[in-house]
Structures are given as C-alpha cells and as structure tokens.
Amino acid sequence: MCTAQQAAVILCEKLQNIGSELLDAWAHITELERNIRNNSQSITLATSDLQQTFKLDIVVLMNSDSHCLPAECVTDMAKYLELQKHKTVDTISKLAQAEDQLAHCQSW
Numbered sequence: 001m002c003t004a005q006q007a008a009v010i011l012c013e014k015l016q017n018i019g020s021e022l023l024d025a026w027a028h029i030t031e032l033e034r035n036i037r038n039n040s041q042s043i044t045l046a047t048s049d050l051q052q053t054f055k056l057d058i059v060v061l062m063n064s065d066s067h068c069l070p071a072e073c074v075t076d077m078a079k080y081l082e083l084q085k086h087k088t089v090d091t092i093s094k095l096a097q098a099e100d101q102l103a104h105c106q107s108w
Helices: 004-061 069-107
Strands: none
Touching: 004 069
16 A cells, blocks of 8 residues: 555544544533533522422411410420521531532533
C-alpha cells in the first residue's frame, strides 16, 4: 500500500474512533442532564414538603384546643414539635443528598 492510502486508512480509523467517543460523550451528557432534572425535582419536592410542614404547623397551632390544662398543653406541644423536628431533619437530609448528587453531576 502506498503512503497516501495508509494515511487515508489511518485517518478513517481515527475518524471512526472520534465518532464513537463523541456518541459516548453525547450519551453521558444526556444522562447527566436527566440526573440534574431529577435532582432539581427532588429539591423542589423537598422544599415544597418543608414549606407545607411549616404551614401545617401554623394551622395546628392556631386551631389547638385552648381548654386543655397548661401541663397537658405543654406536653402535647413538646410531642408535636419533636415530631415536626424529625420531619424537618428528614426533609433537609433529602435536600442535602439531592444537592450532593446535583453537584456531583455538574462536576462532570
């Protein structure tokens, strides 16, 4: 084979390799974009859940039974606030996980 033909074959093979790498990169980009969308949705849902929890807290506090004895009210309120604290921590934890995944995806 003459050198021109060899060069053409080498360039053709190189072009095919680059095309294959481009397709792989395109697939990876598509996957990252999907992960970013999913993580953004998770963050939005976690934020919405947190906001809804706080709205419900206000409604419950506004509608609480004012005829209970002070000690009972304090005990009930302490239990309620402890439950809300756990819900808030869970929501914040989910939000942090989603943000970590989003940051990881964006670092690619």
